[in-house]
Amino acid sequence: MENIKNKVVVITGASSGIGAFTARKLAGLGAKVVLAARREDQLKALVQEIGGNATYVVTDVAKRNDLDNLIQQAISKFGQVDVMWNNAGVMPISFFEEGHVDEWDKMIDINIKGVLYGINAVLPYMLKRGEGHILSTSSVGGLKTSPGIGVYSGTKFAVKAIMETLREEVAQTIKVTTIYPGATQSELGHDITSPKIKGLYGNLTNMPKLDEEAIANAVIYAISQRGNISVNEITVRPLGQT
């Protein structure tokens, strides 16, 4: 695809699920992908599968220095960064009455601070260069909430607010896109410990779900736009999800 070929795309949360699937697909379209997450084995296997157009940097998005290092490594490997996609996220949901405060902290650190650190790491570079594209993954949970998802939903509403403000601040130069996936097959939710959530939803496998390609296609649509076209928001739900 003309507008994807040779673009350097940095992806956090690239070791599984939506990020890994999209990385494969982008590389298949000629992009150079820089894969970031904590699990090195998965990242290494994916780079081996994709080949020379991929590299990985072990990254914990809750650590600001890791994001700075990620962008530096991407530039030194491929010469530039055209697209930064803040996609890493976790969803250990629970009800407030259960008091899973450590999990609230984890969601805030990864889902909110991880996005902020990603923006902070790449924005001065892109502004200096005079072009660039920053995407972040929010969620349908960043548009509406329901019992049991309060903190996760709060983090994803925060992503919406952060990205919309970023868009207004850098609208002259940088493309800004927020992706709002509905329920999608992935490892998300594997870290749920709440007995009450498990009792209500099991392991979430009975919900209607999209495959990862549905979200990958949305991301590719945003990245592949030519010239001054900036796609700001995309929401994708499976039929049956309200």
Ligand code: NDP
């Ligand atoms: P997965 O659990 O499959 O992927 C999550 C990714 O985030 C993994 O690569 C994981 O890698 C990475 N990650 C988690 N914590 C960190 C961290 N501290 N530092 C770096 N990377 C981290 O789930 P999805 O693919 O579904 O999730 C991708 C995004 O999509 C998330 O932001 C999620 O909230 C969002 N989303 C998903 C939906 C769904 O139904 N699947 C619906 C709406 C939004 P590792 O563990 O190796 O670090």
